Amino acid sequence: MSRPDTPLLDTVHFPADLRTLDSAQLRQVADELRAEMISAVSVTGGHLGAGLGVVELTVALHYVFNTPDDRLVWDVGHQAYPHKIITGRRDRIRTLRQGGGLSGFTKRSESEYDPFGAAHSSTSISAALGFAIANKLSGKPGKAIAVIGDGAMSAGMAYEAMNNAREAGNRLVVILNDNDMSIAPPVGGLSAYLAKLVSSNEYMGLRSFAKKVTKKLSRRVHDAVERAEEYARGFATGGTLFEELGFYYVGPIDGHNLEHLIPVLENVRDSEQGPILVHVVTKKGKGYGPAEASADKYHGVQKFDVVSGEQAKAPAGPPQYQNVFGAQLVKEAERDPTICAITAAMPSGTGLSKFAEKFPERFFDVGIAEQHGVTFAAGLAAQGMRPFAAIYSTFLQRAYDQVVHDVSLQNLPVRFAIDRAGLVGADGATHAGSFDITYLATLPNMVVMAAADEAELVHMTHTAALHDSGPIAVRYPRGNGVGVALPETPERLEIGRGRIVRQGKTVAILSLGTRLEEALKGADRLEAQGLSTTVADLRFAKPLDEALIRKLLATHEVAVTIEEGAVGGLGAHVLTLASDEGLIDAGLKLRTMRLPDRYQDHDKPELQYKEAGLDADGIVETVLKALRHNATGVDERHPAEAV
Incomplete structure (x- = not known):
């Protein structure tokens, strides 16, 4: 499809260009920026709704x-697509x-306009406080x-940061982006007037003068007047907390x-x-x-048609793992009334939507509060x-x-x-589930299973x-x-207890999780070279x-x-046993x-695993190098450990 017409946005390569414009032109810039973002995401897929809102x-x-x-820190960087477009990255936005x-998130190595990487929620205030205090200590003016969304305000970390923020003084500004009206009363002319009034130098100056006067009366009177003023302002605007x-x-x-935003932000800046x-x-x-009408459906999107909003459908195939888990958990809950489900703001992402519909009294979405969610689960248990x-x-x-x-x-x-x-593909290193085997299998009392396929996930959920x-x-x-077919029972x-999937004599492949399919492909290739191969799913x-x-x-x-x-995961535990x-x-x-012992960039999952050497080709190469070492006595090591 053709790109949108954006004559004014075409002149904005960096924020400095934006600041040369008259404020009356900003409405056109915003409209063109929105059109450009919609056009770009329709081609790439990604997060749409949050970016359009900001x-x-x-x-x-x-x-x-x-x-x-001035350091601008975005909380959960998926709302930062418009930010990327006007900070020198428009030519790469597709x-x-x-x-x-x-x-798809802010990334320090990508731009000086991304001072802090953010893909997990609720980190922005803590990070911005660090920037503000560092500037204060070093005498820098910035x-x-x-910018934190109200969903991120459900995490305790945001409040921990705010409770520690007084020392930053006027060097710290927090923008609470309330994008579902969960906190705010309806906005309109009165609220805009109040916001402009209480952020004005005149009001703040009068407030400071009043504080000085009351201090001269007595500390008790001063404290009482200050608290009364704060509560009065909080009552009028909703900000007492x-x-x-x-x-x-x-x-x-x-x-x-923009006519409301610009003067308020200028007052705050000064x-x-x-x-x-x-x-x-x-x-x-x-x-x-389409995104306004269905915010959840358009939070993250596949490629889509801009005119109709219709998203490209993935080809029909096996069910998603999350839905296999969710469906089996419903069956378990039908059998057992003590089963509960907890998620941290991801009911659909974890496949629990149907559980929530059927057992609302046993379903708990704790918000972006994983720490609380785990201890809450411990209390239930x-x-x-x-x-x-x-999670x-x-x-x-x-x-x-x-x-x-x-x-x-x-x-x-x-x-x-x-x-x-x-590995998770397009979401990249910030969302990759690389460490859970290591951080869980090291704990006493913990049982750690990994499903090789969707049928195994059914068995493991039941177990x-x-x-x-x-x-x-x-x-x-x-x-x-x-x-694979899902089991009826x-x-x-x-x-x-693991299982032998294929029996051989010379080579043994010990697989954990969904690399089993690649292990079997690798075994086929090794067999073709005369190497009898056993494949085990350790489970x-x-x-x-x-x-x-x-x-x-x-x-x-x-x-x-x-x-x-x-x-530090399975391989380390097997090495320890062998030792x-x-x-x-x-x-x-x-x-x-x-x-590999590094963070892998975003790509298609199959390419990420190939890069990591965790595919059939990598398995064959590892085995053949080990055998050459046996024959020659020379250790031709693969990036994998050799013993």
């Missing part, structure tokens, strides 16, 4: 503040989330501006009305008060009818319920202390459903539901299954099937472990294959 806010912030010297292209946390509150104001919180009300999907905490691998990292202290240490039977395990002797986790990837797996990273592993290591010339996780059993001393050739 178009005017983006223009206003870069117009009023002196970025990049490479968003593509291999070698722009990240301000720090955090933020005032109590030490912020000067301004708002709510219409985040799509104010000697601080820190200041500006409450801005916006609408997700603003300016694009301690009182005899059977909770499933369904993305990368987000469960945020609750690790709770997993250790509140669950594992007390040996409570919390069930962890770990979605998005392994977790019946496991009452301690915490248990099942990990599974993003996307579709491999196409789930099987309760024996804890710590469990902890406890290991020690008897099976001992047998395979003792009866095969070369053994290879493969997993979709970082160093403890003295198998290494007997001349065993053992190789471990896992993700």
Whole structure:
């Protein structure tokens, strides 16, 4: 499709260009910026609704503040697509989330206008506070501006930061982007007038003068008058909570009305008060009818037709892992009234929407509060319920202390459903589930399972539901299954017991998770070269099937472990077992294959795994190098560990 006509936006390459325009021209810039973003995302796919909601806010912030010297920190960078377009990256905006292209989030290495990378929620105020205090300590003039959505305000970290923000003074500005009206009363002329009034130098100056006068009367009178003024202003504008946390509150104001936004932000920029919180009300999907009508559906999109809004449909295929888990959990809950489901602001993403519909009293969306969610699950388990905490691998990292202290240490039977395990494609390193095998399998009492396919996920969900002797986790990837038939009756797996999928004599491939399909392909190629190959699906990273592993290591010339996780996971545990059993001393050739010790950039998942060497080609190469080493005595090491 043709690109939109954007004559004024074409003159804006960086924010400095924007500041040369008259404020009356900013409406046209915003309209053209919105059209350009819609056009770009229709080609690449990605996050749409959040970015459309902050178009005017983006223009206003870069117009009023002196970025990049003033540090603009976006909370959850998926709302920063318009920001990328006007900060020197428009020529690459149609490479968003593509291999070698722009990240879908803010990224320090991408631009000086991205002072802080953000793809996980609720980090912006803490980071901006760090910038503000650093400027204060070094005598630099710049301000720090955090833009945080009200969804991110459900995380305790945001309040921890605000509680610590007084020291920043007027160097810190927080923009609360309230994009579903969950906090704000209806905005209009009165609220805009109040926001402009309380942010004005005249009002702030009068307020400061009044404080000086009351101080001369008595401390008691001064404190009483100050508190009365704050409560009166908070009552009129809705900001009492933020005032109590030490912020000067301004708002709510219409985040799509530039005539309201610009003067308020200019007042805030020039104010000697601080820190200041500006409450801005916006609408997700603003300016694009389909996205306004269905904010959830257009939060993240596939490629789509701009005119109709119709998204490209993925070809029909096997069910998604998250939906397989969700459907099986419904069946388990029909059988067992003690089963509960917990998610952290991801009901559809974790496949729990149908559970929520059928068992609303047993479904809990705790918001972006993974720490609370895990300890809440621990409390439920301690009182005899059977909770499933369904949390993305990368987000469960945020609750690790709770997993250790509140669950594992007390040996409570919390069930962890770990979605998005392994590499995740376009979302890149920030969302990759690279570390959960390592960080969970190191914990006493923890059972860690990894589903090789969608049928195995059914069995493992059932197994977790019946496991009452301690915490248990099942990990599974993003996307579709491999196409195996789902079992009509789930099987309760024996804890710590793997299975032989293919029997051979010379090479043993010990697979964990969905690399099993590649392991079988690799075995086919090795067999074609005369190398008889066993393939085992270990099923469990902890406890290991020690008897099976001992047998395979003792009866095969070369053994290879493969997993979709970082160093320290399955391979490390198998190496430890081999060392403890003295198998290494007997001349065993053992190789471990896992993700590289670095963060991989976004790309198609199959290309990411190929880059990591975790495909059939990588398996064959690893085995052949190990065999050449056996024959020559020269250690031709693959990037995998060699023993």
